[in-house]
Amino acid sequence: MKRLVAVFLIASPAWIASGVAGWWLGGGRSRSLPSAAEFASKPAPAAPSQPVQHPLVRMETAAPKAGVPVAPPPPHAAPNLAMTAPAPQPKIIAPPPPPRAPAPEPIASLGSTDVSAPEQALAPAPAETATASKEGVLIVVSLASQKAFVFKDGELWGSTAVSTGRKGKRTPVGRYTILEKQVHHRSRTYDNAPMPYMQRLTWGGVALHAGHVTGRPASHGCIRLPRSFAKKLYNLTDFSSTTVVVTNKKARSSDEALGAA
Numbered sequence: 001m002k003r004l005v006a007v008f009l010i011a012s013p014a015w016i017a018s019g020v021a022g023w024w025l026g027g028g029r030s031r032s033l034p035s036a037a038e039f040a041s042k043p044a045p046a047a048p049s050q051p052v053q054h055p056l057v058r059m060e061t062a063a064p065k066a067g068v069p070v071a072p073p074p075p076h077a078a079p080n081l082a083m084t085a086p087a088p089q090p091k092i093i094a095p096p097p098p099p100r101a102p103a104p105e106p107i108a109s110l111g112s113t114d115v116s117a118p119e120q121a122l123a124p125a126p127a128e129t130a131t132a133s134k135e136g137v138l139i140v141v142s143l144a145s146q147k148a149f150v151f152k153d154g155e156l157w158g159s160t161a162v163s164t165g166r167k168g169k170r171t172p173v174g175r176y177t178i179l180e181k182q183v184h185h186r187s188r189t190y191d192n193a194p195m196p197y198m199q200r201l202t203w204g205g206v207a208l209h210a211g212h213v214t215g216r217p218a219s220h221g222c223i224r225l226p227r228s229f230a231k232k233l234y235n236l237t238d239f240s241s242t243t244v245v246v247t248n249k250k251a252r253s254s255d256e257a258l259g260a261a
Contacts, residue, residue: 136241142251149257165221176201
């Protein structure tokens with residue numbers, strides 16, 4: 001213990017002297033902060049002559065070294081106009097509308113297309129066969145005489161008494177062609193009445209057919225023929241070369257019938 005105390009007493013002055021010297025040499029003296037006037041009177045640091053750049057920027061903008069080839073900058077690609085601007089669309093011009101077909105002229109007929117239409121409410125259609133008196137079959141029906149005369153190629157083929165439309169349902173006068181033929185036919189308008197050997201003159205219900213013949217107007221507008229005559233006449237006529245003339249003129253002979261046609 002005595003030894004430790006002796007060592008401490010010997011070493012302490014050396015330690016204290018070295019501490020004081022270090023404090024003095026190291027500027028341990030008390031200092032005061034500069035005042036605001038001293039701080040303001042100090043000159044401002046001079047600005048650098050060259051702008052300070054980031055190291056990466058200096059590397060990118062540094063001048064090339066002598067003798068080292070430098071690749072030229074890539075050319076700027078021209079803008080693709082086809083991609084940036086839509087191509088002009090061709091104008092589409094609608095074709096002019098086709099000319100409107102002229103409306104067909106109404107045909108004077110008994111014919112509305114309703115076969116069940118009343119017979120007396122329709123008007124006759126003119127036949128188109130102008131030369132039927134010399135070629136083909138010509139049938140002349142006289143309403144005044146209640147007779148029918150049939151000519152084949154200008155010659156008398158036969159004649160018969162008939163019964164045409166009664167008062168209020170008179171058979172309309174005019175020129176007709178055969179539109180339809182049917183051996184066994186029944187009326188769609190008048191109680192399903194039989195009309196054998198029917199030869200239609202209009203689509204409105206007027207026809208030649210076999211029926212009860214009195215020699216006087218008696219039908220609803222059709223032209224009734226004796227059954228045997230109607231059958232023979234049915235086999236004689238056709239659609240293309242037969243003309244039927246219904247007239248108010250008297251026809252008591254074949255000559256008067258031709259004159260009335």
